[in-house]
Amino acid sequence: MFISMFGAVESGVIYAIMALGVYLTFRVLDFPDLTVDGSFVTGASVAALSIVNGVPPILATLFALLAGFLAGCITGLLHTKGKVNALLSGILMMTALYSINLRILGQPTLSMLHETTIFKQLGSFWSVTGIDNALNSLLGVFGLDRLPSTWAILTVMAVVTVIIKLVTDFYLKTEVGLALRAIGDNKRMIRSLSANTDNLTIVGVGLSNGLVALSGALIGQLGGFADVNMGIGMIVIGLASVIIGEALFGTKTIARATLAVIGGAIIYRIIVTLALRVDFLETGDMKFITAAIVIIALVAPKVHQVQREKKRRIQKRKQLGGDSHA
Amino acid sequence: MLNVTNISVTFNEGTLDEKKALNGIELEMAAGDFVTVIGSNGAGKSTLMNVVSGNILPDAGDVIIGGKQVVHLPEYKRSAFIGRVFQDPMAGTAPSMTIEENLAMxxxxxxxxxxxxxxxxxxxxMFRDYLKTLNLGLEDRLSAKVGLLSxxxxxxxxxxxATFTNPNILLLDEHTAALDxxxxxxxxxxxxxxxRESGLTTLMVxxxxxxxLDLGNRLIMMDKGQIIFEANGEEKERLTVKDLLQEFQRIRGEQFEDDRAVLG
Incomplete structure (x- = not known):
């Protein structure tokens, strides 16, 4: 149990980078960007191909980020300059990326099991420190017998994710960032305040997909492979993370909202892990569960509001005195 | 400061719905001029405003602001020196951002x-000082979300x-029409x-x-895409609503059709 929870948190921290990207488009820009399903795989594919060809893993991961940024920029271009509907431009890009990803990989699945990934490098640095032994012996005191093989990934990725969060927070408070947020809030206003909304949207969608691809590259290296289908439903997972996080942790300020998104991504992974332990559920059911979570999160508050309003009216009517008109 | 010369705009050209929205409009505003524009629905007031702001590209004609030809500049570039307030009170501010963030933008x-x-x-x-001039107590609510305001x-x-960066031109597009x-x-x-305090060159529809009549030093009346009447300075001071209605009837030979204009 502990070991599977540990795995959930570990991958949750990495998926949080993807969720931050989805937050940028879905919430900040108010741009429902479906490119994510494709750009996540693009990230993993570019990293895998680079690593297999002997590029240092850190550089390979940066290539992945850049590829995602470019893909996002094209989606942004389609939408702003090409005047294509936001959803459609994402779908078009996602579809095009499927073929591109297949070309990058050269085959449906590219294994990195025998290659040096960023995490393997990390592991060899980490083992020198002896932190694993210290932490595991500490946990051993509590009677846990199956312990994680390394804490390196969780620790370092948590730091990386928090740094990305802080940079995002800063960016959204700069003069450029304020204009970016205003695009999602009141586009007409920010245009009348002399901001080039087209270019800002293109860069915004680009940055978002850069983060998604970075996340994809890391998840690929964590699992030891890149698969052309690994991105299916990724946008819904991102949305689920954003919505769960916002519901649980609130959105009062930007810093709070981005923290909530990270929390949401981790909790989503925990939910998945727990769901997979239920006997009658299979791995393939996960997409359905994810969709159900998003649907509930979207619909439940509205139903709740309608019910409350109904109750209020009934009470009011009683107060005003016995009119039986319903 | 603002020269609009021979502007023509046609909507839906070549179709049954073809409409000449502006027909050879000429308007010259000196620095510090405050021009009010009246006219019935479809007279072309808003189109004129949109041509100046860059929302609508005219078929022909020039828009010159501060000696610079801007007719081909897109809206976002032009708005560096044009301040604008829209009719819809929700249109000019970003609701989920704070007062200070809106001002910073x-x-x-x-x-x-x-x-x-x-x-x-x-x-x-600095924002606090500016907000004080409004006398609405907003200076104490800098970090409140704008969506919470009335x-x-x-x-x-x-x-x-729209005004505190002293733009060359201030456009007011029926900015009080949607308020009680x-x-x-x-x-x-x-x-x-x-x-009055900033001496902005202002065009108000x-x-x-x-x-x-109450605001500004010049008044123009538009109808069917043309300026049909203009009153400046003292001449404008002496005008009444009744005069304006009579003037419209004399020029056009028909009743001014818009009750809102009279009733307020």
């Missing part, structure tokens, strides 16, 4: 937006955001004060003839 209007904090301590102090407060904030009478009066008096 307006402050960046005529500057390049950089990767530096938009809201700084120094700017906050329509009148939002419009007052929009007015401030007391709020409209507040915004009207704020407008008068802001324009209004449905309300009385307001058009």
């Amino acid at each position: 307006a402050y960046s209007r005529d500057k390049k937006r950089r990767l530096k904090f938009g809201v700084t301590k120094k700017r906050k102090d 329509g009148g407060e939002r419009q007052a904030l929009s007015l401030l955001m 009478p007391s709020r409209a009066e507040l915004i009207t008096s704020l407008t008068e004060k802001v324009v 209004t449905h309300n003839m009385q307001q058009a």
